Amino acid sequence: MILQATDIHRYYGEFCALDGVSFGTNEGEFVSIIGPNGAGKTTLINVLTGLLKPDGGKVFFKEKEITGLGPERLSKMGLVRSFQLVNIFPELTVQECIEVAIISRLGKGTRFYSSLDRDDEVHHQALGVARLFGLEDKRDVLAKNLPQGDKKLLDVASAYALHPEVILLDEPTSGVSTSDKNKIMETLVSASREIGVKCIIQVEHDMDIVFAYSDRIIALHQGKILADGTPEEIRKDEEVVCTVVGEKECFKTFEMIVGRKS
Amino acid sequence: MGWFKNKKPWLAAIFLLLAVFVPFFASQYHAYLMLSFFAYGVVLLGLNLLFGYTGLVSFGHALFVGIGAYTAAFFTYKFSIMSMELIIVTAMIIAAVVAALIGMICIRYVKIYFAMLTLAFGMLFYSFLLKTYYITGGDEGMRVLRPALLGFGLAEVPHMEFLTRIYYYYALAILVIATLIMRRIVSSHFGLCIKAVRDNPEKAEFLGIGVKRYRWYSFVLSAIYAATGGALLAPVVGQVDPGLAYWTHSGDLVFMVLLGGFANFFGPMVGAFVFIYLRDTVMSIIPYWRIIFGAILAFIVIVAPGGLMGIGGLLHRWSHLWTQLKPASGGKTV
Numbered sequence: 001m002i003l004q005a006t007d008i009h010r011y012y013g014e015f016c017a018l019d020g021v022s023f024g025t026n027e028g029e030f031v032s033i034i035g036p037n038g039a040g041k042t043t044l045i046n047v048l049t050g051l052l053k054p055d056g057g058k059v060f061f062k063e064k065e066i067t068g069l070g071p072e073r074l075s076k077m078g079l080v081r082s083f084q085l086v087n088i089f090p091e092l093t094v095q096e097c098i099e100v101a102i103i104s105r106l107g108k109g110t111r112f113y114s115s116l117d118r119d120d121e122v123h124h125q126a127l128g129v130a131r132l133f134g135l136e137d138k139r140d141v142l143a144k145n146l147p148q149g150d151k152k153l154l155d156v157a158s159a160y161a162l163h164p165e166v167i168l169l170d171e172p173t174s175g176v177s178t179s180d181k182n183k184i185m186e187t188l189v190s191a192s193r194e195i196g197v198k199c200i201i202q203v204e205h206d207m208d209i210v211f212a213y214s215d216r217i218i219a220l221h222q223g224k225i226l227a228d229g230t231p232e233e234i235r236k237d238e239e240v241v242c243t244v245v246g247e248k249e250c251f252k253t254f255e256m257i258v259g260r261k262s
Numbered sequence: 263m264g265w266f267k268n269k270k271p272w273l274a275a276i277f278l279l280l281a282v283f284v285p286f287f288a289s290q291y292h293a294y295l296m297l298s299f300f301a302y303g304v305v306l307l308g309l310n311l312l313f314g315y316t317g318l319v320s321f322g323h324a325l326f327v328g329i330g331a332y333t334a335a336f337f338t339y340k341f342s343i344m345s346m347e348l349i350i351v352t353a354m355i356i357a358a359v360v361a362a363l364i365g366m367i368c369i370r371y372v373k374i375y376f377a378m379l380t381l382a383f384g385m386l387f388y389s390f391l392l393k394t395y396y397i398t399g400g401d402e403g404m405r406v407l408r409p410a411l412l413g414f415g416l417a418e419v420p421h422m423e424f425l426t427r428i429y430y431y432y433a434l435a436i437l438v439i440a441t442l443i444m445r446r447i448v449s450s451h452f453g454l455c456i457k458a459v460r461d462n463p464e465k466a467e468f469l470g471i472g473v474k475r476y477r478w479y480s481f482v483l484s485a486i487y488a489a490t491g492g493a494l495l496a497p498v499v500g501q502v503d504p505g506l507a508y509w510t511h512s513g514d515l516v517f518m519v520l521l522g523g524f525a526n527f528f529g530p531m532v533g534a535f536v537f538i539y540l541r542d543t544v545m546s547i548i549p550y551w552r553i554i555f556g557a558i559l560a561f562i563v564i565v566a567p568g569g570l571m572g573i574g575g576l577l578h579r580w581s582h583l584w585t586q587l588k589p590a591s592g593g594k595t596v
Contacts, residue, residue, distance in 0.1 A: 049468070075470040087468075089461035092454075100458040103451045104470035110479070111451040113443075119451070158469060 002027050002062060002199050003048065003079070003166050009056035010043055017043040018054070019223035025166070027198040030189075032210040034203075035220035036243060041203040042084060044220065045170050048201075049081045050074045061166070075104070078165035084174055084203070086151040088158070090144035094135050097143050097154055098126040101161035126161070132191045133157040149180040153187065160191050167192070169202040173209055181206065185213055211235070219243065274528060281434055285427055293426035294498070295542060299535050300433040301495035302518065306530035307444045308487020309515055314524035315448055316480040317460030318369075321377045321512045322384030326357045326485040328391065328507030330492020331406075332398065335502045338407035346409040346432070350493045357489030358482055365481040369474050384512055391504035403503030406496040425498065433494050440487065441531075447483065448527065456480050517559055523569025532570050
């Protein structure tokens with residue numbers, strides 16, 4: 001297993017956000033974590049990526065315990081993430097946003113007196129990542145001036161520029177128009193292949209996206225794993241369907257959603 | 263060479279050319295004022311690395327200016343070591359060590375907490391200077407004797423001529439060197455990383471940038487610049503006292519940065535220049551110059567948060583807005 005969580009507990013005061021979550025992911029998997037609001041999806045991602053320390057349980061990455069290690073160290077080990085809300089460097093250009101990640105990966109951040117303008121290695125790699133994400137023509141645009149879809153792509157592109165082994169995407173298509181969602185997902189999948197990402201874990205609400213791209217789906221509810229299986233297995237699980245959709249006549253609704261993909 | 267295209271360096275070149283000729287066409291008094299500008303220019307280059315590029319506001323930077331100035335006083339007055347180069351290097355080393363130590367505490371905090379902590383350390387140093395009068399001369403301070411420049415004592419040169427002719431070019435050269443080095447630092451790999459830390463520390467951390475470590479580097483570098491400026495300032499004022507490390511002096515430094523504009527590389531230096539001349543002018547008219555400066559600060563924060571260097575952009579935006587509104591209102595009247 002490349003990433004493994006065992007018996008993770010996390011509390012916010014009295015509220016139990018994660019209640020004994022255990023799962024592992026293998027190389028080559030595209031895993032989606034689904035669940036209604038408040039199920040603990042983002043908390044789980046935050047624990048896995050070191051933003052939050054769990055109150056109980058352990059996290060392993062490539063057989064090494066990484067529980068409580070901060071994001072800086074995890075990113076250097078090859079475990080990176082993107083955020084639910086767009087998380088970019090607003091006053092930097094697209095090129096610079098990507099270059100920050102490349103400088104970090106190449107360990108050049110403490111070069112106090114070397115001219116970045118003359119560093120062809122960083123420039124060429126940044127250009128490559130920008131091209132991969134369709135941001136090539138916008139390299140000189142300030143990140144804050146990009147359209148929402150491109151901001152989202154830039155957020156993910158900077159994470160990909162670290163050449164991670166595992167990437168965790170927290171709602172990669174949230175806040176993006178429906179027409180842009182598939183474009184973003186296609187870009188992510190092809191970029192992952194190109195860069196050699198071994199495993200993608202995403203939190204996603206859009207069932208079209210989840211069922212179209214996942215090899216495996218983990219359904220969370222009230223901090224516990226409700227189901228863990230292939231899209232076909234999840235589709236047949238009425239309890240999961242009702243919990244995730246959370247409406248009356250949920251099964252019919254869900255059938256309508258996922259039926260288009262089957 | 264990108265910045266030569268973008269940042270209008272010809273303005274800086276013209277300013278440098280004017281500065282070179284000041285001792286020839288302006289009075290000694292103006293040359294003397296320019297000396298303060300050169301020293302503060304070095305201080306502010308460092309302060310803006312922390313403020314404008316790293317996003318941390320220090321209200322205790324006078325501490326490092328004090329370290330530089332007192333190093334000059336101790337060396338020349340107490341130890342009879344006159345070499346200005348040795349004074350500057352020693353001031354840099356002491357400031358780096360002090361900043362490295364207190365920086366380890368300060369950089370754990372941001373925003374107002376960072377500002378208050380730096381203020382607290384600044385006030386500690388001020389109290390130390392004030393109370394240990396048997397070492398520092400207390401509130402009377404200590405004299406700064408004429409230093410030797412590049413090994414030349416120049417004892418026979420009259421004092422004002424030394425300052426406004428010889429020391430003038432020495433200080434200008436230091437400012438130019440400090441500017442070129444700082445320009446290189448902010449254009450380096452490190453420079454981009456601290457801008458990322460300023461913009462979004464959480465994202466930077468997730469990209470493998472050790473946010474606290476980069477803030478610490480920036481803090482130490484800015485302290486080295488402040489101490490260099492302090493050491494340059496000491497022979498100009500001739501007498502150092504604890505007021506150099508007092509919090510109002512730190513406030514003046516922040517004011518200069520805001521006045522010129524922290525978003526622009528040359529902004530703080532413009533701020534220092536305007537501050538020094540404005541203070542001199544206002545002080546000659548009314549003794550309560552801080553009232554006037556308070557009003558100016560309020561005006562800048564409200565109307566032109568980009569400072570003097572941001573006014574061009576502000577006017578451009580206003581004119582753009584005006585041209586957009588004009589046809590609309592014209593349409594109504596027709």
